[in-house]
Amino acid sequence: MALRIGDKAPDFEAETTHGRIRFHDWLGDGYGILFSHPKDFTPVCTTELGYLAKLEPEFKRRNVRVMGLSVDPVDAHERWRADIREVTGGDVQFPMIGDHDLHVAKLYEMLPAETAGTSEGRTAATNATVRTVYIIGPDKLIKAMLIYPMSSGRNFDEVLRLVDSIQLTASHKVATPVNWKHGEDVIIVPSVSDDEAKTRFPSGWTTVKPYLRVVPQPRG
Template sequence: MSLRINDVAPNFTAETTQGPIDFHQWIGDKWAILFSHPKDFTPVCTTELGYMAKIEPEFTKRGAKLIGLSVDPSEAHGRWLADIEETQGSKVNYPIIADHDLKVAKLYNMLPAEEPGTSEGRTAATNQTVRSVFVVGPDKKIKLTLTYPMTTGRNFDEILRVLDSMQLTARHKVATPVNWKHGDDVIIAGSVSDDDAKTLFPCGWKSPKPYLRIVKQPG
């Protein structure tokens, strides 16, 4: 069964480059960005892990933690991380899950539950569906999922943008329009009546249509 937004993120224990973790305990009261990779020493993923290392402080500012996953054992991860630092100029300080037994990939429906074997003898092509991003909230529920093809590098600036939107809309009764960026105007949520909106947004709003009520970003 596929995972959907607002499903509880499946919990697991796993070995990582920073020791064993219980995923839900590791998240704690933070947001979590879990992003997966089909194989160590793959070119596109090397650039992705390096870029995430570079912008990790931006996630930290937003109360979010990063954790990668790759279908290989920890020993291979260690050698790969050295390559990433050398070629991308950024040291990876977040943990990488060693999913050599395919347990997490199956748990998160990136590989079929009946998939046999371990990482031994598998190729990136065999694991090509293990290229997903899961954003998990402090309530341990899935807030966003994305899956990319192997040849397309992920846009992690977009994950920051979406995180800004989700955190804003969790605090205020608004939604963010197309291509919204932090500081842009927002839309009053459809669940808010005009009478309630007058209290929440006393400065008023622009309304080109009754269902489209545009206000300055709150906060």
């Protein structure tokens, strides 16, 4: 059965550039991002990793841990890291999984479960589906999934925006409208009655439609 939003993120043990980890233990009680790459030394992924390395402090500030995955061995990741630093100026500090046996890629359904062998001899094209971003909550449930083709670089500013929305809406009975950014107005969810809304949002709100009530972003 395919993984869906709300499913438990599969746990695993793997070798990484930070040593051997158990994923759920590594996540701890915060949020996590697991994002994957079809192959080391690929051009689009090189730019992505460099940018995310520079953006990582923003994720840390939100109590979000970042982990990458590529199907190549850990020693290849270390060599690739030097290229990434040279090309982008970003120094990758977060762990990168060496998924040489394809175990995690198959566990997270980036590759078919029946895929045989190891990363040896495989190309980026044969691993084209290993291009996923998972956002995982403190409860270890999948909160969001984004899947990209190899030819399109991921927008990690959007991933950060999505984290802001997920964290806000987990704490308050609100939803975020189209193109919302942190600090902008939000929507009171329809399940909240006007009477409850008066308690939750004592400063009031704007009723656009009976089902669309807009309120300043809650704090805290």
